[in-house]
Amino acid sequence: MTGEARAYRYLLRTVSLLAFLGAWQAVTALRVHLWVHFEQLPTVVQVGKEFGHRLGTGAYWQDLGDSLDRILTGFGLAAVLGVAFGVAIGRSRLAEDLLGPIVELLRPIPAIALVPVAILLFPSNEQGIVFITFSAAFFPVLVSTRHAVRALTPVWEEAVLTMGGGRWRVLAQVVLPGALPGIFGGLSVGIGVAWICVISAEMISGQYGVGYRTWQDYTVVDYPGVLVGMVTIGLLGHLTSSAVEFAGRRATRWLPRTEQGADRGAIRRRARTSPAPVRGSLSAPEGVSEDRPRTDPVPVPVPDSATPGR
């Protein structure tokens, strides 16, 4: 994508965000009272002032650090164990028979419903919250890994086997890299539900943490504070899921996606404006009658334009 097109897209996003904030400011400052009551809701300006004030306090950063610490520990454990269990269940019938039923019974239980169990099991709230975060992210990762492992092209494994590779070689060179796109799908879902659960668990039983602070502010009717908490959660969630997406794109750069990825709009525009037929992969059916490398009209080495933003 050209720099100009990229700048245009960022402009659109900024405009969208500003429009949202403007509408919020308008309905709250004008004390709009249609069926929904906006007159009690803090304005953007109030929330911004409160945010600026809190950024200067040590408590804000401690809450933020505590929440990040909990989510990264829980999510990290879930990522490692989810992939390990997913691969085992996807590859081994014994593992499927032994672990499958337990997984299927535990999976429907919402992680936040585990709070009573977590309080019984763990010596402190801290570990309980990490446990709940872990439970939330573990199952999406496990399930997507299992699906991805089962969907692998058998030919890849056969190729490595006929080269003389053993099961560890197959695992390291075929199963894990081949399942990565699916694994990252699970990690993306996992980090989202992990945030939901870490905040909820903090609200119920935490000491410190963004969720705990938000609930405290609510109990003392500090609404600007509550909204600062929400904005913080939104920003942190966006930051961590972007990090997961980014890592995913880096790890699966081999996927042939530029043709059907974010550039689709650009290609369509070009096809519409130029009378000449678009050359390469668009004009000919893939590789059936034409022995030409699939070259894209514009090579797109920048990963972040390769997938539609989520």
Add this chain to the structure above:
Amino acid sequence: MTLSAPSTPSRVPRPPAADGARLTLRDAVLGRRGAPVLAGVGLDVVPGEVLAVVGASGCGKSTLLRTLAGLLPPLGGEVAEDGRPLTGPGGGRALVFQDDGLLPWRTARANVELPLAIGKMPRSQRRARAVEWLGRVGLTGCEDRLPHRLSGGQRQRVQLARALAGRPRALLMDEPFGALDAQTRAGMQQLLVDVLRSTRATVVFVTHDVDEALFLGDRVALLGSSPAAPVRLVAVPRPRDRAAHDTAATAAVRRDLLESLAS
């Protein structure tokens, strides 16, 4: 894409077959458990020969090849390499697939390096060896491309390089040029003939194209023409000689094979 001109007389003498594997099937039943495809198969693939296997779709060509690779244990009878029963895949029998046999997350070079790594070649030598093999199949300059950035013909060249880089004693090819257009296919056949000069490996080449079988094979095995004789062997008059295509002897064999396939 440079290829030696197919018009030059190319009756290729292959080196004495000291290194090729002998692959034997005796009264073998082939297929998946509960779904046998071929029964009573007897076949002796001579060390160093190119055996082309033809047959109608679904007759068990791929099943035969997978059995020889060791990926599919025989349901009955005996399958042996140099007289010893096959126990599993590996052991110097490389398989070339019709398409998509390359690992898509590895570059062309990294794909060719994989059998070298499995063969415990030191990392420092792998790279040079892989680049050399890619050069031999005419892919110099494409080493760092991912498979989806290569054409169908180029991907099959990488597969060929990868299979041969592992110095196999048997090369098993499952319709490797089946997805290519006619021109690319002819070029690939010539390339195969050229690279086979440097190896003594036994080759089993599955195809549904009788002309391809008659060009590449020393012998042609016709599969599944009748339940009484699951394998029929036919000698090729002048193997790997393009000029032999129009001779009366080749035409007679071709007619014979086509008639058996049609029946």
